[in-house]
Amino acid sequence: MKIKINQNKLKEGVNVVERISSKSSSLPVLKNILIRAYKNYINLIATDLEIGIKWWSLAQTEKEGEVVIPSGILSSFINFLPNEKVSMSLSKNDLLVDCSDFKTQIKGFTTDEFPIIPEVSEKSSLLINSQDLCKGLSQVSDIPSFSTARPEISGVFFEAKKDKLKVVATDSYRLGEKIINLDNKVKEDLSFILPQKAAKEIVGILGEKEGVVKLVFSPSQVLFEMKEDSKSTQPQIQIVSRVIDGEYPNYEEIIPKKSGTSIILNRAEFLNQIKASSVFGGKVNELKVKVNPTKKGLELFSESVETGEFNSFIPAEIKGKKEEISFNYRFLVDGLSIIKSPEVIFEVNGSSSPGVLRPAKETDFLYIVMPIKSN
Amino acid sequence: MTDEINKEEAWESVLSKIQLDISQANFNTWFKNTNISSIEDSVVVISVPNSFTKEWLENKYSKLILKNLKDVDKNIKEVKCIVDNKINGSAKKKEKNKKEALVSENQMELVDFSINKETNLNPKYTFDSFVVGPFNELPHAAGKAVAQNPGSLYNPLFIYGGVGLGKTHLMQAIGNEVVNNLPQKKVKYVSVEKFTSEVVSSIRNKSMEEFKLRYREVDVLIIDDVQFLSGKEKTQEEFFHTFNSLYESNKQVIISSDRPPRAIQALAERLRSRFEGGMITDISQPDLETRLAILKTKAQEKGTNFPEEVYTYIATNIYQNIRELEGALNKLIAHQKLGNQTIDEDKAKEILKKSVSTTKVKTPKKIIQSVVRFYDLKEKDLMESSRKKEIVEPRQVAMYLLREDLKCSFPFIGRKLGGKDHTTVMHSCEKIKNKIKDDENLREEIELIRQFILSL
Numbered sequence A: 001m002k003i004k005i006n007q008n009k010l011k012e013g014v015n016v017v018e019r020i021s022s023k024s025s026s027l028p029v030l031k032n033i034l035i036r037a038y039k040n041y042i043n044l045i046a047t048d049l050e051i052g053i054k055w056w057s058l059a060q061t062e063k064e065g066e067v068v069i070p071s072g073i074l075s076s077f078i079n080f081l082p083n084e085k086v087s088m089s090l091s092k093n094d095l096l097v098d099c100s101d102f103k104t105q106i107k108g109f110t111t112d113e114f115p116i117i118p119e120v121s122e123k124s125s126l127l128i129n130s131q132d133l134c135k136g137l138s139q140v141s142d143i144p145s146f147s148t149a150r151p152e153i154s155g156v157f158f159e160a161k162k163d164k165l166k167v168v169a170t171d172s173y174r175l176g177e178k179i180i181n182l183d184n185k186v187k188e189d190l191s192f193i194l195p196q197k198a199a200k201e202i203v204g205i206l207g208e209k210e211g212v213v214k215l216v217f218s219p220s221q222v223l224f225e226m227k228e229d230s231k232s233t234q235p236q237i238q239i240v241s242r243v244i245d246g247e248y249p250n251y252e253e254i255i256p257k258k259s260g261t262s263i264i265l266n267r268a269e270f271l272n273q274i275k276a277s278s279v280f281g282g283k284v285n286e287l288k289v290k291v292n293p294t295k296k297g298l299e300l301f302s303e304s305v306e307t308g309e310f311n312s313f314i315p316a317e318i319k320g321k322k323e324e325i326s327f328n329y330r331f332l333v334d335g336l337s338i339i340k341s342p343e344v345i346f347e348v349n350g351s352s353s354p355g356v357l358r359p360a361k362e363t364d365f366l367y368i369v370m371p372i373k374s375n
Numbered sequence B: 001m002t003d004e005i006n007k008e009e010a011w012e013s014v015l016s017k018i019q020l021d022i023s024q025a026n027f028n029t030w031f032k033n034t035n036i037s038s039i040e041d042s043v044v045v046i047s048v049p050n051s052f053t054k055e056w057l058e059n060k061y062s063k064l065i066l067k068n069l070k071d072v073d074k075n076i077k078e079v080k081c082i083v084d085n086k087i088n089g090s091a092k093k094k095e096k097n098k099k100e101a102l103v104s105e106n107q108m109e110l111v112d113f114s115i116n117k118e119t120n121l122n123p124k125y126t127f128d129s130f131v132v133g134p135f136n137e138l139p140h141a142a143g144k145a146v147a148q149n150p151g152s153l154y155n156p157l158f159i160y161g162g163v164g165l166g167k168t169h170l171m172q173a174i175g176n177e178v179v180n181n182l183p184q185k186k187v188k189y190v191s192v193e194k195f196t197s198e199v200v201s202s203i204r205n206k207s208m209e210e211f212k213l214r215y216r217e218v219d220v221l222i223i224d225d226v227q228f229l230s231g232k233e234k235t236q237e238e239f240f241h242t243f244n245s246l247y248e249s250n251k252q253v254i255i256s257s258d259r260p261p262r263a264i265q266a267l268a269e270r271l272r273s274r275f276e277g278g279m280i281t282d283i284s285q286p287d288l289e290t291r292l293a294i295l296k297t298k299a300q301e302k303g304t305n306f307p308e309e310v311y312t313y314i315a316t317n318i319y320q321n322i323r324e325l326e327g328a329l330n331k332l333i334a335h336q337k338l339g340n341q342t343i344d345e346d347k348a349k350e351i352l353k354k355s356v357s358t359t360k361v362k363t364p365k366k367i368i369q370s371v372v373r374f375y376d377l378k379e380k381d382l383m384e385s386s387r388k389k390e391i392v393e394p395r396q397v398a399m400y401l402l403r404e405d406l407k408c409s410f411p412f413i414g415r416k417l418g419g420k421d422h423t424t425v426m427h428s429c430e431k432i433k434n435k436i437k438d439d440e441n442l443r444e445e446i447e448l449i450r451q452f453i454l455s456l
Helices: A007-018 A071-078 A130-140 A196-206 A267-278 A329-338 B007-021 B024-031 B051-072 B085-091 B098-102 B137-148 B167-181 B192-204 B208-216 B233-248 B269-275 B288-301 B308-317 B322-339 B345-360 B364-374 B379-383 B389-406 B410-416 B422-438 B440-455
Strands: A002-006 A032-038 A041-047 A051-058 A060-063 A065-070 A085-091 A094-099 A102-107 A124-129 A155-161 A164-170 A174-181 A190-195 A212-217 A221-227 A235-242 A261-266 A286-292 A297-304 A308-315 A317-319 A323-328 A343-348 A355-359 A365-369 B035-040 B043-048 B078-083 B157-161 B187-191 B220-224 B252-257 B279-283
Touching: A002 A007, A007 A032, A007 A041, A007 A051, A007 A071, A007 A085, A032 A060, A032 A071, A051 A196, A065 A071, A065 A102, A071 A102, A124 A130, A130 A164, A130 A174, A130 A196, A130 A212, A155 A196, A174 A329, A190 A196, A190 A235, A196 A221, A196 A235, A261 A267, A261 A308, A267 A286, A267 A297, A267 A308, A267 A329, A267 A343, A286 A329, A323 A329, A329 A355, A329 A365, B007 B024, B007 B035, B007 B051, B024 B051, B043 B051, B051 B078, B137 B157, B137 B167, B137 B279, B157 B167, B167 B187, B167 B220, B167 B252, B187 B192, B192 B208, B192 B220, B192 B233, B208 B233, B220 B233, B233 B252, B233 B269, B288 B308, B288 B322, B308 B322, B308 B345, B322 B345, B364 B379, B364 B389, B364 B440, B379 B389, B389 B410, B389 B422, B389 B440, B410 B422, B422 B440
Parallel strands: B043 B078, B157 B252, B157 B279, B187 B220, B220 B252
Antiparallel strands: A002 A060, A002 A085, A032 A041, A032 A065, A041 A051, A051 A235, A085 A094, A094 A102, A124 A212, A155 A164, A155 A190, A164 A174, A174 A365, A212 A221, A221 A235, A261 A317, A261 A343, A286 A297, A286 A323, A297 A308, A343 A355, A355 A365, B035 B043
């Protein structure tokens, strides 16, 4: 193998694939990156056996070849190199890296033991703007919590119908739903559950790029693919993940159909007061919200035996009746932080039904949170 | 023939050899949670937990696997892999859930999505999806009547029958029907287990008043698996009061159990007599035609269809339990989806071999266990030479069943039950035989025990 590539390009690639190569693993080869040089291209590959990432870049290949190199060593070293041409070649299993005044030799391994990333045969696919996808996904990707009892809710649910893609996540206490518009209608409806880790990696890797993501779905794997530009045939990044087997709960049933009391208020102010109340939230994070239509606002109250009491008032536009409901403030903070609009609608339906948060002017996002039983 | 070799054994022998050839880390990564899914002609299909393993086994280890499989059976020519996503769950390592600690116990959960929070009813159970046959005609009719007119007709309605025969389905269907037709009525479905834990927690939190209120304001109370009240005195007492207050104000109570009220051990007399005060109806085992109808309905619900022979095969071979019937069907559907293959009768036989063969056998051990369980005794009680009435009769019943159902010899039965003389056994069998001629209760008890045996 002999190949030349610019340092900043190589660094980009290594940083993309390195995030997935496991830090500790039962299979040592997973701590490595597979580097492959072939005609005009360099290809970097890493996997943790749940997710596989492949990255390509144009490069000047003088001799084809491949090697497996520890990802930690490679990435920390490449970052120190000046932004100049890097030349890499092999001597047995060692990678020789030359860049301006640096000359190094990194111990590597043969590629025999490196896992094969499964190919996803193209059955159904859709195209989506990378920014739309990653912004939407990032709004729900923190919500799931890992559950061995219910693996199906430890991932993000994707459902594409017509020209809409819904991404949904829940941890059984709250639920977020984001609707992303697609430029083209999908040929056939598709749905799958993507593991949370893969969702986060996709946000992290593709979120920095502008372009179109192609999403290819097969019964056990799903592929997210991006090209450098729309003309090239060679993909730049491919992320392959397993999908979680199981049926996602019929979540639409729990979205309250009508709201008993609807409150419109300033998001930043609401968030700020909730955070202030959290100082006195006690162990259970309980925040009491009193909806007071006559005073035209919400009263927030929290207390803890150790720290004291908190009372605040926030003006709001209220349609509905007096209510008193306790929430875990952390869940409200999460919801309000995900919503970006200046004003939010907060809908409540009594002290044992879910509350709903949504941006005031848009209808593409929804956050449902269950109250705490008040004592 | 290839069909003859035992899949588990074959795979174990392959694994034991492969283990020696490759590193421990590799072995654990690639061969964990794999097994042989089918052997057909000369092709062996291995099910693996994910696509990575599939790629790896097919590309790197197929020769090694084939070589070792050939040692087991020379006819094997090819190895294929399929991904079985279901295996994944168990393969997943346990991760500590950091969030768990921050969530207080008062935090309410989004309702288990499909289950209605206030009534606890699962909307999927309806009368429409309830298949009626001679075995459940009466409970079904009673249920329908109660759903239309809760509180006035049969109160309480007591439904009993063996496991997996549709008691819960029927009760939930009644509840759902009431919710749909009479929305102003409050319905509550609760299992005795949940009821018990609510009693315990309200004692602990000193919120007994709230608890009482919560149950006494409902219009239709549905209690599942009431036999578990056995021996729980405080819960029985609470249940008794709840029952009384509902009954007096003409609120409907619907109860299910796996045996009739008088056969529930350690149940307070006052509760028993109240259970018997309304309508008692039993669901027995479905006949062949009904089993066929059930299978077809379920298959339709799941959007698939199988050849007629497949239904007949399942229905003739699995007969004690509707849940098992459904399980067998689900298994076939899974295979159909997984391998994209059509299921014919032979295929069905192959897939269901295990579940069919194990359910059929009655053994002396199972009979004794069932008798012991039914009468709430200990196995050694039967073996002792106690002459207490509550032990003598169960012992005689056990002898009778061993003789009638298994055709055991009298001396053998005597030995099994703590070294009784064969004449004692003969006498006992004769006695029970005569007694069931007039004693309706005993006859029913023995029928239920027989169902127990089959469900073991």
